[in-house]
Amino acid sequence: MGLIGGTALSTVAMPEAIAAGRTQVSAKAQTPPVRLSREDNAFLEDLTRRGCMFFIEQADPVSGQVLDRAANKVSTGDFDKDRSIASIAATGFGISALCVADRRRYMPTEQVKTRVQATLQFHLNKLPHQHGFLFHFNNVRTGEPFGFSEVSSIDTAIFLCGALTCRAYFNDGTPEGTAIGELATQLYDRVDWQWMLNGGDTFAMGWRPASGFIRSRWNHYCELMMLYLLAIGSKTHPVDPITWDAFTRPPMVYDEYSYIGGADPLFVHQFSHAWFDFANKRDAYANYFENSVTATEAHKAFCLSLGRGYSDDYWGVSASDWEHGYVAWGGPPLMGPVNGSVVPSAAAGSLPFLPAQCIQTLRAMKDRFGVDAWGRYGFCDAFHPELLWYDPDVLGIDLGIGVLMAENLRTGLIWKTFMQNPEPVAAMQLCGFQSE
Known part of the structure; x- marks a missing residue:
């Protein structure tokens, strides 16, 4: 499927009923003022376009499911x-990226x-689920969950x-837009959130057919x-809004630098922020946008x-590939075998939080290591130049957070x-x- 070059913007109409329902909390995204040079x-633009290409080319055209990972050093856009492994998280980032595309x-x-x-229809009608919750990894063509x-x-x-x-994006009054809206609503409305609480006040991380609920909780x-x-x-x-108070907010x-966090990779301060606009808002505990700024600085x-x-x-380490597989690493505090590797999605996913610093490192890494670290879909997932190791793959979730955050920095679209x-x-x- 070909891509159309250029960066011209199109206009998308939003239904009056939704627009009229906005409140002070949901006023237009308060994107921090950022001056970006032409360079x-x-x-x-190049990073965004290449990332969107992944979600266009590495999705099954029938199921719409996006591959969890794919090779990056390729000359064509062949699937x-x-x-064969698709991830519902990569697909979630992917259909968001299609709005950017x-x-x-x-x-077109x-x-x-x-x-x-097609993607929403497949996930609603053909992908196995439990009380509306989806399996993490599925066969990209058939939707059959993998045993693990x-x-x-x-x-x-x-x-x-x-x-x-x-x-919201395609709610434009066309038959296709209406169908997309109805499918998305059905997918959301069928999820039985109470079931995933499993009798507790915080959510279980998941459920397995053979053993039931995972004991670990969010x-x-x-x-x-x-x-x-x-x-x-x-x-x-x-679920009762009191669940918002049920999870802890450890001081770090x-x-x-002082902020709310845990011994987790940097992406935990990014993913929810790709969609929810937390800028210039706070609850009883924090301004979470500013919290992510501080976490990125730290x-x-x-x-x-x-x-x-x-x-x-040259900085930034988040959960990613490394020379010996996949690892959750980073800090502070030190997590995993941080050995001088860099993970480009760490900076790309924090673009709205530290624009100048993140753009500086990303551009510098492309200029210095681009021959080895840059491919059809942008940066490879991770690399370590001193060890002459450059991941041959890209990961959908890591490309996705970069695409969405780059667009949020530039236009606030998502x-x-x-x-x-x-x-x-x-x-x-x-x-x-x-609102603050």
Whole structure:
């Protein structure tokens, strides 16, 4: 499927009923004022276009499911036939990225609508589920869950964020747009959030057919915010807003930086922020946008403190591939075998939080290592130049967070679109968010 070059923007009409339902909390995204140079914009355009290409080319055209990973050093956009594992999280990022692809005219609008509608239909009618929750990993063509896969609460939430983004973006009065909206609503409305609480006040991480609920719970601050807010805002199976107070918010202190967090990779401060607009708002506990700014500052300072080749032009480690497989690593505090590798999605996913610093390191890494680290879909997932190791693959979720955050930095598109949905707005109100 070909791409259309250029960056011209198209206009998408939003239904008056939703627009009229906005409140102070859901006012237009308060994107921090950022001045980007022509060179910065050109770089971000290339990064965005290449990332969107992954979600266009590495999705099955029938199921719409996106491969969990694919080869990056390829010359054509052929589907990676050596891979069969799709992830619902990659698909959630992917259908959100299709909205970016449409707005920037990388792909004809009718083709985008057809792809989104097919994806939502497949996930609603053919993909196995439990009480509306989806299996994490599935066969990209058939949708059959892999034996190692769990029914995942957080990955279902990521997929639903993508579906609701498409519902708002394509709510343009056309038959295709109406169908997309109805499918997204059905997918969201069928989720029985109470079931995933499993009798507790925090969500289980998932469920397995052979053993039942996973014992681990989403009980401390991380990427879980989207999960709780979607559940609280549900019109069909809502949970009590008191669950927003049930997870802990551990205080973190590193050097001069104090913020809410945990011993988790950097992406936990990014993922919910790809869709929910937390800028210039706070609840009883924090301004979570500013919290992510501080967490990113602390992470950069942590990387530089290690030595190991890190500098202002080379920093950022988040859950990713490394030479020996997949690892959750980073800091502070030190997690995993951080050895001087860099993970480009760490900076790309924090673009709205530290624009100048993240663009600096991303551009510098492309300029210095681009021959080896840059491919058809942008940066490879991770690399370690001193060891002459460059990941041959890209990962859908890591490309996805970069695409969405780059677009949010430039235009606020995903924030403004997702927050047209009344359910996230209502959930944030119920959780006590107020504009600052």
